[in-house]
Amino acid sequence: MPPLMVCGIKSFMEKLLESKVERTFQVRDFLSLLQKHLKLFAGLFASLLLISVLLYVFKIPYVGKGRLLVNDSQNSPLQAFSTAYFGMTKTVADGKKGNTQIGKQIEVLKTRDFYEKLIQRISERGKSPSLTVEEQSAYEYIKDKYLNDAMKDEASKQGFIMKLDSWSQAKLESDYEIKVSFATPSKELSLFLTNTALELSSDYLRGREMTEIAEVEKFITEQKRQVDQNIKELTRDLANFQSQPENIISFTSREKMGEYLSDLMVRINESRLKISENNKDIDLLQDGNSGEENVGSALYGVGGRIEALRLENKMLEGRIAQLKESVDKVGKHLKVLPVAAQMMEDNRKKSELEYVKYKELTETLAKVDAQKLSVRDRFEIIERARPENTLPQIDLITMTFLCMVLSVALGLTLVYLQHLWTPLVVQKESIRNVMVYDDHNQDPRVVIENAKIKFQLGNHGSVE
Numbered sequence: 001m002p003p004l005m006v007c008g009i010k011s012f013m014e015k016l017l018e019s020k021v022e023r024t025f026q027v028r029d030f031l032s033l034l035q036k037h038l039k040l041f042a043g044l045f046a047s048l049l050l051i052s053v054l055l056y057v058f059k060i061p062y063v064g065k066g067r068l069l070v071n072d073s074q075n076s077p078l079q080a081f082s083t084a085y086f087g088m089t090k091t092v093a094d095g096k097k098g099n100t101q102i103g104k105q106i107e108v109l110k111t112r113d114f115y116e117k118l119i120q121r122i123s124e125r126g127k128s129p130s131l132t133v134e135e136q137s138a139y140e141y142i143k144d145k146y147l148n149d150a151m152k153d154e155a156s157k158q159g160f161i162m163k164l165d166s167w168s169q170a171k172l173e174s175d176y177e178i179k180v181s182f183a184t185p186s187k188e189l190s191l192f193l194t195n196t197a198l199e200l201s202s203d204y205l206r207g208r209e210m211t212e213i214a215e216v217e218k219f220i221t222e223q224k225r226q227v228d229q230n231i232k233e234l235t236r237d238l239a240n241f242q243s244q245p246e247n248i249i250s251f252t253s254r255e256k257m258g259e260y261l262s263d264l265m266v267r268i269n270e271s272r273l274k275i276s277e278n279n280k281d282i283d284l285l286q287d288g289n290s291g292e293e294n295v296g297s298a299l300y301g302v303g304g305r306i307e308a309l310r311l312e313n314k315m316l317e318g319r320i321a322q323l324k325e326s327v328d329k330v331g332k333h334l335k336v337l338p339v340a341a342q343m344m345e346d347n348r349k350k351s352e353l354e355y356v357k358y359k360e361l362t363e364t365l366a367k368v369d370a371q372k373l374s375v376r377d378r379f380e381i382i383e384r385a386r387p388e389n390t391l392p393q394i395d396l397i398t399m400t401f402l403c404m405v406l407s408v409a410l411g412l413t414l415v416y417l418q419h420l421w422t423p424l425v426v427q428k429e430s431i432r433n434v435m436v437y438d439d440h441n442q443d444p445r446v447v448i449e450n451a452k453i454k455f456q457l458g459n460h461g462s463v464e
Helices: 003-036 038-058 077-086 101-108 112-126 133-152 154-167 187-243 245-251 254-288 301-376 396-420 423-432 444-463
Strands: 062-070 168-174 177-184 379-383
Touching (some): 038 396, 133 154, 154 168, 154 177, 187 379
């Protein structure tokens, strides 16, 4: 037979025997090992179960859960109305609230100020007659162990705050909900602290927003008061300006003043013409009687007529003087008119601007009142902690299952170490493990003999 064929047959037989040995070891002998070490698995399971029960009784905390609903324009008609009335819009970026307004509110519930308010609320709520028996017992426990010392000593208060921080958790439950929970060693304690923190969270967040709105309202009220004072001052200044004699002319239009001035000039010219006519008449009368030695009496005849014309001329000259004085006054007023009119127009525009500001501030104050109404309804407790939903963090069934898995894993590890790495097996394998090479291949009989040694040692141990 050729050497190559002999090598192929030997290699095929070796693989066949190895697969047979491995199949037998993985199925039948492995199950027999498990059955033989049943007491080991049972002991491990019992030990782990006992440890789990002790942990369950003394270490596993009870978790109280409550939910706080944050209303906005997308889930509340009142918030939608106030948002539209106040002039605010909600963008697409505000749809996810994890890093926006609701995320900031969750961070507020982790501040020291909130925990200090929580200590005060614990003291106030513990005296309420509406507490259940479980919550009352929890309050007595907190009062004796933490609260009395926290009210007296700052260091004890700081320690109590750190304890509350380690027990509490506030996180985003959904797009509109904040989950408030407390994990404490006692079911009653978790129930009491969760409900107390839930009530405080609603009031505290509402109070913060009301404080911010109050600051805005204070600013707007102060601005409105200042604008109102400015309007009164401008009205008083405008009345004083208009009541001055030199500015009364500013109430008359420029066209009427021009007509009045033209009328004065016409009257002056008429008086001058009349004087001129009278002078001509006087000259004619004097020329007509120049040959006579006596023109007659100053009261009668030609002399009286001349004297009357002269008196009339004096009267007309006086009138002309008065008319000129009136023209000068009107001219002065006309020169002042543009400045006075501009000043009056400026005051009027300032008054109009102040009135517009006053109107806007009044409307804004009305919107602030609407915003106050929305804040009062923004935070709502939709689920409180109850005895039936205040449960251990890990239930006993889960812990039992974990004990079962761990006991099987540990048992298999021990069985492996005991049956595959014992000194007796290593010694007999070193004696029997003679490598026979034929064309650089291991004799399959060595593998078979080593497997038999292992099984014989296992059976021998079971007989003993």
